[in-house]
Amino acid sequence: MNLVKTAPKPDTLTNVIDRTFSIAPMLDWTDRHYRYFARLMSANTLLYTEMVTTGAIIYGNGDYLAYNEEEHPLALQLGGSNPKDLAHCAKLAAERGYDEVNINVGCPSDRVQNGRFGACLMGEPELVAQSVDAMKQVADIPITVKTRIGIDEQDSYEFLTRFIDVVSDKGCTDFTIHARKAWLQGLSPKENREIPPLDYDRVYQLKRDYPHLNISINGGVTSLEQAKVHLQHVDGVMVGREAYHNPYILSQVDQLLYQNDKPQLSREEVIELMLPYIERHIQQGGRLNHVTRHMIGLFQGLPGSRSWRRYLSENAHKTGAGIEVVKGAIALMNENAPS
Structure with a gap:
């Protein structure tokens, strides 16, 4: 184990990250210890940090960017809505060797909304686009977005595609879509992961309408067999709770999804x-x-x-x-x- 304080940045000039399979950023769960554990079972899975706010990185006392060098490929998920702060943190992440920075536009918690970030940002696509642009100007690693299919009563396909149009116009080419809308009022974060119905077809349609974009799907996936079905329609699958509560699922990812013939660890x-x-x-x-x-x-x-x-x-x-x-x-x- 080598806990990275300042790491040489990997060669990411081609911006090629294989997002076939990834583990969702999960607060209090996907810390560096879990990610090291997960990496032992799968060399190819793209790992995400817990969501880290820009305020914690800029003003906090701890080192919120530390990780084990064995964790690559590794993405930092940021929570924030100030383009200048997001750009500052993206620059730090690139200098520290992260392979990707992801903007959280999916979390529905009250605390996140009060900070004006998370799922509520779906209603401000221009601000998200401005943030992407600012981040891309200072970091030569992929800047990606994780979002929902809608928020509250704004859940039409047109609402989703407008968000994609505005944000992708500033150079974001990689989107992970949680196939549920978020209710910003009335539901807890836990309920928002379970109650709004899944609409996989809407994400599939998004990929058909935007073939030039990399579209990953998230939400409700509990097996690699399900992942293989989704991969017939989209570019990548992100798994959350199942990869945490049943982590040994990761031991077959490389063999089943990446055609890697290395032996499966017991x-x-x-x-x-x-x-x-x-x-x-x-x-x-x-x-x-x-x-x-x-x-x-x-x-x-x-x-x-x-x-x-x-x-x-x-x-x-x-x-x-x-x-x-x-x-x-x-x-x-x-x-x-x-x-």
């Missing part, structure tokens, strides 16, 4: 590869549960998985806990699994 092999990372994290002052909380779902659906989850949950947070807790969880799981 769950036990993934854990063995995580142990040195965990040890280094603890040596640097971190706690075991900072990492293992992302590994809880590794054995989902298998006999004994409940013992694995429970043992980690009950012991990983304790002071002084180390990799012996992980090994103990494996032993208990194997002991309780039916023969």
